[in-house]
Amino acid sequence: MLLCRVVGDIVSTIKNKQLTGEKLLLVQPVDLDTHTPMGNELIAVDRAQAGDGDLVLVNKEGGSARMILKKPTTPVQAVIVAVVDGMDITSSVRTNTDS
8 A cells, every 4th residue: 555645637538448437546655754755656546536635545556456446357556545534653653763
């Protein structure tokens, strides 16, 4: 899973038939603590009714993404599975890298 921010939408008049009716969004992975952009943007199928600027959870495992869509042959790598309303990160869960 990746924490990402929705940065745009993808409009395509011609696309794979298995993606017909699917909403495609451009998402930017963000740092867990600061929410600053990191890495490259990616295209994800929206299954959480996300919108521009939303913080979202993205499943970026091709096989799992296809299972979520219930379309095993769909050419998809990433699916938005949740819009994040808030986060509470316990410090004891974090790994100490200062040593």
